[in-house]
Amino acid sequence: xxxxxxxxxxxxxxxxxxxxxxxxxxxxxxxxxxxxxxxxxxxxxxxxxxxxxxxxxxxxxxxxxxxxxxxxxxxxxxxxxxxxxxxxxxxxxxxxxxxxxxxxxxxxxxxxxxxxxxxxxxxxxxxxxxxxxxxxxxxxxxxxxxxxxxxxxxxxxxxxxxxxxxxxxxxxxxxxxxxxxxxxxxxxxxxxxxxxxxxxxxxxxxxxxxxxxxxxxxxxxxxxxxxxxxxxxxxxxxxxxxxxxxxxxxxxxxxxxxxxxxxxxxxxxxxxxxxxxxxxxxxxxxxxxxxxxxxxxxxxxxxxxxxxxxxxxxxxxxxxxxxxxxxxxxxxxxxxxxxxxxxxxxxxxxxxxxxxxxxxxxxxxxxxxxxxxxxxxxxxxxxxxxxxxxxxxxxxxxxxxxxxxxxxxxxxxxxxxxxxxxxxxxxxxxxxxxxxxxxxxxxxxxxxxxxxxxxxxxxxxxxx
Amino acid sequence: xxxxxxxxxxxxxxxxxxxxxxxxxxxxxxxxxxxxxxxxxxxxxxxxxxxxxxxxxxxxxxxxxxxxxxxxxxxxxxxxxxxxxxxxxxxxxxxxxxxxxxxxxxxxxxxxxxxxxxxxxxxxxxxxxxxxxxxxxxxxxxxxxxxxxxxxxxxxxxxxxxxxxxxxxxxxxxxxxxx
Numbered sequence: 001x002x003x004x005x006x007x008x009x010x011x012x013x014x015x016x017x018x019x020x021x022x023x024x025x026x027x028x029x030x031x032x033x034x035x036x037x038x039x040x041x042x043x044x045x046x047x048x049x050x051x052x053x054x055x056x057x058x059x060x061x062x063x064x065x066x067x068x069x070x071x072x073x074x075x076x077x078x079x080x081x082x083x084x085x086x087x088x089x090x091x092x093x094x095x096x097x098x099x100x101x102x103x104x105x106x107x108x109x110x111x112x113x114x115x116x117x118x119x120x121x122x123x124x125x126x127x128x129x130x131x132x133x134x135x136x137x138x139x140x141x142x143x144x145x146x147x148x149x150x151x152x153x154x155x156x157x158x159x160x161x162x163x164x165x166x167x168x169x170x171x172x173x174x175x176x177x178x179x180x181x182x183x184x185x186x187x188x189x190x191x192x193x194x195x196x197x198x199x200x201x202x203x204x205x206x207x208x209x210x211x212x213x214x215x216x217x218x219x220x221x222x223x224x225x226x227x228x229x230x231x232x233x234x235x236x237x238x239x240x241x242x243x244x245x246x247x248x249x250x251x252x253x254x255x256x257x258x259x260x261x262x263x264x265x266x267x268x269x270x271x272x273x274x275x276x277x278x279x280x281x282x283x284x285x286x287x288x289x290x291x292x293x294x295x296x297x298x299x300x301x302x303x304x305x306x307x308x309x310x311x312x313x314x315x316x317x318x319x320x321x322x323x324x325x326x327x328x329x330x331x332x333x334x335x336x337x338x339x340x341x342x343x344x345x346x347x348x349x350x351x352x353x354x355x356x357x358x359x360x361x362x363x364x365x366x367x368x369x370x371x372x373x374x375x376x377x378x379x380x381x382x383x384x385x386x387x388x389x390x391x392x393x394x395x396x397x398x399x400x401x402x403x404x405x406x407x408x409x410x411x412x413x414x415x416x417x418x419x420x421x422x423x424x425x426x427x428x429x430x431x432x433x434x435x436x437x438x439x440x441x442x443x444x445x446x447x448x449x450x451x452x453x454x455x456x457x458x459x460x461x462x463x464x
Numbered sequence: 465x466x467x468x469x470x471x472x473x474x475x476x477x478x479x480x481x482x483x484x485x486x487x488x489x490x491x492x493x494x495x496x497x498x499x500x501x502x503x504x505x506x507x508x509x510x511x512x513x514x515x516x517x518x519x520x521x522x523x524x525x526x527x528x529x530x531x532x533x534x535x536x537x538x539x540x541x542x543x544x545x546x547x548x549x550x551x552x553x554x555x556x557x558x559x560x561x562x563x564x565x566x567x568x569x570x571x572x573x574x575x576x577x578x579x580x581x582x583x584x585x586x587x588x589x590x591x592x593x594x595x596x597x598x599x600x601x602x603x604x605x606x607x608x609x610x611x612x613x614x615x616x617x618x619x620x621x622x623x624x625x626x627x628x629x630x631x632x633x634x635x636x637x638x639x640x641x642x643x
Contacts, residue, residue: 192599203593207522215586
């Protein structure tokens, strides 16, 4: 097993290693990229077929309009949460272990939003009318209804996508300057334009640090609001199973949980593909796993409170809905979700598991499966247990929906890997800061210990 | 025709922040005594607050940009949502509901507050960091790796004194530049 803690790495070596990741990843990188691209092609074919034939081929029928596509939308929005939110929170709390992993986590946020944004377009069927949600001039006498959570979604997600992309970009500027200094050809032109002439002057650093903290302050409440608004899409309806007051915090906790699991998956993947063993250490994995475990417990608590509040509410429709979830046609989904998202995380209680990369990889995949099923069991069972008896039919996603779902994972991973191949996925300047401060504090501690030792010797001499 | 005075610089690189800290202290002392330094600029691969403090106070009120951007966003968000409410009044039946609905408008205003707050913070950053700009011709790439650069603007007559100070603190290299 590699070293638990990050070693004292020389600054020049940090630049060398990270810049090498842009040039020569392992061969497995190209295999993963090819698989992802193939999935995207399959998804594109399925979408073209659905576009030409109609939404019926996705097996969506009244009232099952919102099924896998909207489950995917919620899943990907949720996934986008952890990157920026955790990066911002850990920045504000001065947690230095975030430094080697925050860049890819922020990139994960952006590409998750890019993936999520596709689903409303696919789901509405009439792709050409997508612009109706935008506040364009009133030529069709149809103004968007700003009282609807769906329109709040449009605002929240646009704001979140813009802000998290800028947060990612601003944080990358010093590293882009390093890339500019070493690159050649098209890369040189790209990095020169994007680094804005950064030279590491003191004035630039002071402005940069201030801006980064201020942006983090904006992003924490923004991230919480985005998933609360996504929860409002459901909670503000009158559907049994959706009309739940605790949905916003439950959604936010679920988003953080699935996002943390995704960070672990990508952590292991990047560590292997780009040879980042010296930076993405078991120590950082241990801390990420602890955080994930804590969030898992919060999510489980909110999940149980939801069940309890429905159970004791004496609302017969909600009551029936809850029983139907555990015993009805979707029971398999609910029980699998509970196994993956409630039981599996307890494996992280053991340190041996937390520092084992491949064990954590499997656990993170199982948690993500559980969280995807969680979104599915939020959306589908209530539609099959509606007030009207004629709607009470279980509907399962068809081949088209599942192909597009699989393609979304390919699309996300493909964009993410391309990003990591073009831009530094480990923050060079932040890792340097981490190494510098750890060394400085280490030396300080040694000096303090020496001083204590000297004082003790003097005291002993004085006594004798 | 007025002649523009060319600027004269000495650019020294150091392999340690302690040395950079020492040289900035000595340059400050030299300037206090003889008033021969026009400006000192530090270039580094990471931020070092202690050395930055020695360079003097950086007046960069970026938070004001954030504050006023946020306030503007709140106001614009409400005006926008209320404006849409007014526009819809004659087009869509309201069913007895208010024309301007405060609770849902708060959500729009909240998102706009954050959006404009973030955008104006970045505007503040670009203004105070002096970006975007062209990279100086004498910029040393090693500053992005592991060296700390100290740039001193001075009159050519004071070259020797400044050079001695820079070299005395263990400079890896000292270069003279005129722009």
